[in-house]
Amino acid sequence: MNKILELSKEKRIKLAKDPKTSRETLEVLATDRNYDVRCFVARHPKTPLESLAVLATDKQSYVRCCVARNPATPQETLNVLASDGDPDVRHWVAHNRNAIQEILNVLATDKDSGVRYAVAKNPNISQETLKLLAADKNPDVRYWAAQHPNTPPESLEILATDGDINFRYLVAQHPNTSQETLTVLATDEYYSIRCCVARNPNTSQETLKILATDKIPDIRYWVTQNSNIPSEILKLLATDVDFSVRYGVALNPNATEMIRRLVLMTNKELSTAPH
Numbered sequence: 001m002n003k004i005l006e007l008s009k010e011k012r013i014k015l016a017k018d019p020k021t022s023r024e025t026l027e028v029l030a031t032d033r034n035y036d037v038r039c040f041v042a043r044h045p046k047t048p049l050e051s052l053a054v055l056a057t058d059k060q061s062y063v064r065c066c067v068a069r070n071p072a073t074p075q076e077t078l079n080v081l082a083s084d085g086d087p088d089v090r091h092w093v094a095h096n097r098n099a100i101q102e103i104l105n106v107l108a109t110d111k112d113s114g115v116r117y118a119v120a121k122n123p124n125i126s127q128e129t130l131k132l133l134a135a136d137k138n139p140d141v142r143y144w145a146a147q148h149p150n151t152p153p154e155s156l157e158i159l160a161t162d163g164d165i166n167f168r169y170l171v172a173q174h175p176n177t178s179q180e181t182l183t184v185l186a187t188d189e190y191y192s193i194r195c196c197v198a199r200n201p202n203t204s205q206e207t208l209k210i211l212a213t214d215k216i217p218d219i220r221y222w223v224t225q226n227s228n229i230p231s232e233i234l235k236l237l238a239t240d241v242d243f244s245v246r247y248g249v250a251l252n253p254n255a256t257e258m259i260r261r262l263v264l265m266t267n268k269e270l271s272t273a274p275h
Helices: 002-006 009-017 023-029 035-043 049-055 061-069 075-081 087-095 101-107 113-121 127-134 139-147 153-159 165-172 179-185 191-199 205-211 217-224 231-237 243-251 257-272
Strands: none
Touching: 002 009, 002 023, 009 023, 009 035, 023 035, 023 049, 035 049, 035 061, 049 061, 049 075, 061 075, 061 087, 075 087, 075 101, 087 101, 087 113, 101 113, 101 127, 113 127, 113 139, 127 139, 127 153, 139 153, 139 165, 153 165, 153 179, 165 179, 165 191, 179 191, 179 205, 191 205, 191 217, 205 217, 205 231, 217 231, 217 243, 231 243, 231 257, 243 257
Protein backbone atom coordinates (compact mmCIF):
# COMPACT_ATOMS: atom_id res chain seq x y z
CA MET A 1 0.00 0.00 0.00
CA ASN A 2 2.94 2.34 0.60
CA LYS A 3 3.46 2.35 -3.17
CA ILE A 4 0.39 4.59 -3.31
CA LEU A 5 2.42 7.41 -1.77
CA GLU A 6 4.97 7.02 -4.58
CA LEU A 7 2.38 7.90 -7.24
CA SER A 8 2.33 11.36 -8.78
CA LYS A 9 0.55 14.11 -6.87
CA GLU A 10 -2.19 14.27 -9.50
CA LYS A 11 -2.90 10.53 -9.20
CA ARG A 12 -2.92 10.67 -5.40
CA ILE A 13 -5.39 13.57 -5.47
CA LYS A 14 -7.54 11.68 -7.96
CA LEU A 15 -7.60 8.69 -5.61
CA ALA A 16 -8.43 10.88 -2.61
CA LYS A 17 -11.37 12.42 -4.49
CA ASP A 18 -12.73 9.18 -5.99
CA PRO A 19 -15.87 8.00 -4.13
CA LYS A 20 -14.93 4.39 -4.99
CA THR A 21 -11.54 4.55 -3.23
CA SER A 22 -11.29 1.95 -0.48
CA ARG A 23 -11.01 2.77 3.22
CA GLU A 24 -7.58 1.11 3.29
CA THR A 25 -6.27 3.38 0.53
CA LEU A 26 -7.73 6.46 2.22
CA GLU A 27 -6.03 5.48 5.45
CA VAL A 28 -2.68 5.49 3.62
CA LEU A 29 -3.40 8.78 1.83
CA ALA A 30 -4.27 10.39 5.17
CA THR A 31 -0.52 10.32 5.89
CA ASP A 32 0.40 11.90 2.54
CA ARG A 33 3.09 14.57 2.59
CA ASN A 34 0.97 16.89 0.45
CA TYR A 35 -1.75 18.79 2.30
CA ASP A 36 -4.00 18.97 -0.78
CA VAL A 37 -4.20 15.18 -0.77
CA ARG A 38 -4.88 15.14 2.99
CA CYS A 39 -7.63 17.72 2.48
CA PHE A 40 -9.50 15.53 0.03
CA VAL A 41 -9.08 12.56 2.34
CA ALA A 42 -10.43 14.67 5.21
CA ARG A 43 -13.57 15.42 3.17
CA HIS A 44 -14.10 11.87 1.89
CA PRO A 45 -17.22 10.15 3.30
CA LYS A 46 -15.44 6.78 3.55
CA THR A 47 -12.34 7.93 5.42
CA PRO A 48 -11.88 5.79 8.57
CA LEU A 49 -12.83 7.55 11.81
CA GLU A 50 -9.35 6.93 13.20
CA SER A 51 -7.82 8.77 10.22
CA LEU A 52 -10.23 11.67 10.67
CA ALA A 53 -9.18 11.92 14.32
CA VAL A 54 -5.53 12.15 13.25
CA LEU A 55 -6.27 14.68 10.50
CA ALA A 56 -8.15 16.80 13.08
CA THR A 57 -4.75 17.57 14.60
CA ASP A 58 -3.06 18.30 11.24
CA LYS A 59 -0.67 21.26 11.24
CA GLN A 60 -2.48 22.72 8.23
CA SER A 61 -5.66 24.50 9.32
CA TYR A 62 -7.21 23.89 5.90
CA VAL A 63 -7.01 20.14 6.50
CA ARG A 64 -8.66 20.56 9.90
CA CYS A 65 -11.41 22.64 8.22
CA CYS A 66 -12.08 19.76 5.85
CA VAL A 67 -12.43 17.36 8.78
CA ALA A 68 -14.76 19.82 10.54
CA ARG A 69 -17.09 20.07 7.53
CA ASN A 70 -17.19 16.30 6.84
CA PRO A 71 -20.67 15.01 7.83
CA ALA A 72 -19.07 11.65 8.69
CA THR A 73 -16.84 13.18 11.37
CA PRO A 74 -17.85 11.75 14.78
CA GLN A 75 -18.89 13.86 17.77
CA GLU A 76 -15.67 13.14 19.66
CA THR A 77 -13.59 14.64 16.86
CA LEU A 78 -15.96 17.60 16.46
CA ASN A 79 -15.57 18.26 20.17
CA VAL A 80 -11.83 18.57 19.70
CA LEU A 81 -12.19 20.83 16.68
CA ALA A 82 -14.73 23.06 18.48
CA SER A 83 -11.86 24.41 20.58
CA ASP A 84 -9.44 24.80 17.65
CA GLY A 85 -7.40 27.98 17.64
CA ASP A 86 -8.39 28.82 14.07
CA PRO A 87 -11.86 30.46 13.79
CA ASP A 88 -12.33 28.98 10.30
CA VAL A 89 -12.14 25.49 11.78
CA ARG A 90 -14.66 26.36 14.50
CA HIS A 91 -16.89 27.89 11.80
CA TRP A 92 -17.06 24.58 9.94
CA VAL A 93 -17.79 22.69 13.15
CA ALA A 94 -20.71 25.07 13.75
CA HIS A 95 -21.83 24.51 10.17
CA ASN A 96 -21.68 20.70 10.45
CA ARG A 97 -25.19 19.19 10.52
CA ASN A 98 -23.79 16.39 12.68
CA ALA A 99 -22.84 18.75 15.51
CA ILE A 100 -24.94 18.13 18.63
CA GLN A 101 -26.55 20.87 20.74
CA GLU A 102 -23.87 20.74 23.43
CA ILE A 103 -21.18 21.69 20.90
CA LEU A 104 -23.37 24.36 19.32
CA ASN A 105 -24.18 25.87 22.73
CA VAL A 106 -20.48 26.43 23.34
CA LEU A 107 -19.85 27.87 19.87
CA ALA A 108 -22.84 30.23 20.23
CA THR A 109 -20.71 32.29 22.61
CA ASP A 110 -17.58 32.16 20.43
CA LYS A 111 -15.65 35.43 20.20
CA ASP A 112 -15.69 35.22 16.40
CA SER A 113 -18.95 36.44 14.83
CA GLY A 114 -18.46 34.17 11.81
CA VAL A 115 -18.62 31.16 14.10
CA ARG A 116 -21.75 32.45 15.82
CA TYR A 117 -23.64 33.09 12.58
CA ALA A 118 -22.74 29.57 11.40
CA VAL A 119 -24.35 28.31 14.61
CA ALA A 120 -27.45 30.40 13.85
CA LYS A 121 -27.79 28.59 10.50
CA ASN A 122 -27.51 25.09 11.97
CA PRO A 123 -30.86 23.24 12.15
CA ASN A 124 -29.83 21.41 15.33
CA ILE A 125 -29.66 24.40 17.68
CA SER A 126 -32.03 24.69 20.60
CA GLN A 127 -34.52 27.51 21.14
CA GLU A 128 -32.50 28.67 24.15
CA THR A 129 -29.45 29.09 21.93
CA LEU A 130 -31.55 30.88 19.32
CA LYS A 131 -32.75 33.33 21.98
CA LEU A 132 -29.12 34.14 22.72
CA LEU A 133 -28.20 34.58 19.04
CA ALA A 134 -31.28 36.68 18.29
CA ALA A 135 -29.93 39.22 20.77
CA ASP A 136 -26.35 39.07 19.44
CA LYS A 137 -24.54 42.38 19.00
CA ASN A 138 -23.56 41.42 15.45
CA PRO A 139 -26.33 42.08 12.86
CA ASP A 140 -25.26 39.14 10.65
CA VAL A 141 -25.81 36.75 13.56
CA ARG A 142 -29.22 38.27 14.35
CA TYR A 143 -30.12 38.10 10.65
CA TRP A 144 -29.61 34.33 10.50
CA ALA A 145 -31.35 33.84 13.84
CA ALA A 146 -34.35 35.74 12.45
CA GLN A 147 -34.55 33.24 9.57
CA HIS A 148 -34.20 30.07 11.60
CA PRO A 149 -37.41 28.00 11.53
CA ASN A 150 -37.18 27.27 15.28
CA THR A 151 -36.71 30.84 16.53
CA PRO A 152 -39.24 31.33 19.37
CA PRO A 153 -42.00 34.01 19.24
CA GLU A 154 -40.50 36.04 22.09
CA SER A 155 -37.21 36.47 20.18
CA LEU A 156 -39.08 37.42 17.02
CA GLU A 157 -40.97 40.04 19.01
CA ILE A 158 -37.66 41.67 19.96
CA LEU A 159 -36.33 41.45 16.39
CA ALA A 160 -39.52 43.12 15.15
CA THR A 161 -38.42 46.32 16.88
CA ASP A 162 -35.04 46.38 15.12
CA GLY A 163 -34.35 49.59 13.23
CA ASP A 164 -33.18 47.59 10.20
CA ILE A 165 -36.04 46.92 7.78
CA ASN A 166 -34.53 43.53 6.83
CA PHE A 167 -35.17 42.13 10.29
CA ARG A 168 -38.77 43.31 10.37
CA TYR A 169 -39.27 41.84 6.88
CA LEU A 170 -38.05 38.43 8.05
CA VAL A 171 -40.16 38.53 11.22
CA ALA A 172 -43.28 39.54 9.27
CA GLN A 173 -43.11 36.35 7.21
CA HIS A 174 -41.85 33.97 9.91
CA PRO A 175 -44.19 31.05 10.73
CA ASN A 176 -43.55 31.44 14.49
CA THR A 177 -44.37 35.15 14.73
CA SER A 178 -47.20 35.80 17.18
CA GLN A 179 -50.45 37.57 16.35
CA GLU A 180 -49.49 40.42 18.67
CA THR A 181 -46.19 41.04 16.87
CA LEU A 182 -47.88 40.85 13.47
CA THR A 183 -50.45 43.42 14.60
CA VAL A 184 -47.63 45.83 15.39
CA LEU A 185 -45.91 45.17 12.06
CA ALA A 186 -49.21 45.74 10.22
CA THR A 187 -48.67 49.46 10.81
CA ASP A 188 -45.07 49.49 9.59
CA GLU A 189 -44.16 52.38 7.30
CA TYR A 190 -42.79 50.02 4.64
CA TYR A 191 -45.50 48.45 2.49
CA SER A 192 -43.36 45.35 1.78
CA ILE A 193 -43.54 44.48 5.47
CA ARG A 194 -47.30 45.04 5.58
CA CYS A 195 -47.56 42.73 2.53
CA CYS A 196 -45.77 39.99 4.48
CA VAL A 197 -48.12 40.47 7.42
CA ALA A 198 -51.10 40.22 5.04
CA ARG A 199 -49.74 36.89 3.73
CA ASN A 200 -48.81 35.39 7.11
CA PRO A 201 -51.36 32.71 8.16
CA ASN A 202 -50.80 33.69 11.82
CA THR A 203 -52.21 37.17 11.25
CA SER A 204 -55.44 37.65 13.19
CA GLN A 205 -58.72 38.40 11.47
CA GLU A 206 -58.86 41.78 13.22
CA THR A 207 -55.50 42.73 11.71
CA LEU A 208 -56.60 41.46 8.30
CA LYS A 209 -59.62 43.78 8.53
CA ILE A 210 -57.26 46.73 9.03
CA LEU A 211 -55.01 45.67 6.14
CA ALA A 212 -58.05 45.19 3.90
CA THR A 213 -58.42 48.99 3.92
CA ASP A 214 -54.73 49.69 3.20
CA LYS A 215 -54.19 52.23 0.42
CA ILE A 216 -51.70 49.91 -1.36
CA PRO A 217 -53.53 47.45 -3.69
CA ASP A 218 -50.80 44.80 -3.34
CA ILE A 219 -51.47 44.59 0.38
CA ARG A 220 -55.22 44.23 -0.13
CA TYR A 221 -54.51 41.52 -2.73
CA TRP A 222 -52.42 39.50 -0.25
CA VAL A 223 -55.18 39.81 2.32
CA THR A 224 -57.44 38.00 -0.16
CA GLN A 225 -54.90 35.14 -0.33
CA ASN A 226 -54.63 34.66 3.42
CA SER A 227 -56.11 31.33 4.55
CA ASN A 228 -57.36 33.02 7.72
CA ILE A 229 -59.49 35.63 5.95
CA PRO A 230 -63.16 35.71 7.08
CA SER A 231 -65.98 35.77 4.54
CA GLU A 232 -67.06 39.33 5.42
CA ILE A 233 -63.64 40.69 4.37
CA LEU A 234 -63.76 38.70 1.13
CA LYS A 235 -67.18 40.18 0.46
CA LEU A 236 -65.85 43.68 1.12
CA LEU A 237 -62.86 43.22 -1.19
CA ALA A 238 -65.04 41.69 -3.92
CA THR A 239 -66.07 45.25 -4.83
CA ASP A 240 -62.59 46.74 -4.51
CA VAL A 241 -61.70 49.44 -7.05
CA ASP A 242 -58.54 47.55 -8.01
CA PHE A 243 -58.94 44.65 -10.46
CA SER A 244 -56.05 42.62 -8.96
CA VAL A 245 -57.75 42.67 -5.56
CA ARG A 246 -61.04 41.48 -7.02
CA TYR A 247 -59.16 38.82 -8.97
CA GLY A 248 -57.55 37.71 -5.70
CA VAL A 249 -60.99 37.31 -4.14
CA ALA A 250 -62.10 35.13 -7.06
CA LEU A 251 -59.00 32.95 -6.60
CA ASN A 252 -59.61 32.37 -2.91
CA PRO A 253 -60.88 28.78 -2.41
CA ASN A 254 -63.08 29.97 0.47
CA ALA A 255 -64.97 32.48 -1.65
CA THR A 256 -68.64 31.53 -1.91
CA GLU A 257 -70.54 31.50 -5.18
CA MET A 258 -72.33 34.66 -4.08
CA ILE A 259 -68.99 36.46 -3.50
CA ARG A 260 -67.71 35.35 -6.92
CA ARG A 261 -70.89 36.68 -8.54
CA LEU A 262 -70.31 39.95 -6.71
CA VAL A 263 -66.82 40.12 -8.26
CA LEU A 264 -68.26 39.57 -11.75
CA MET A 265 -70.95 42.21 -11.21
CA THR A 266 -68.38 44.75 -10.03
CA ASN A 267 -66.14 44.00 -13.01
CA LYS A 268 -69.06 44.58 -15.36
CA GLU A 269 -70.19 47.78 -13.64
CA LEU A 270 -66.69 49.29 -13.65
CA SER A 271 -66.09 48.33 -17.27
CA THR A 272 -69.29 50.04 -18.43
CA ALA A 273 -68.95 53.10 -16.19
CA PRO A 274 -68.21 56.40 -18.01
CA HIS A 275 -64.56 57.52 -17.80
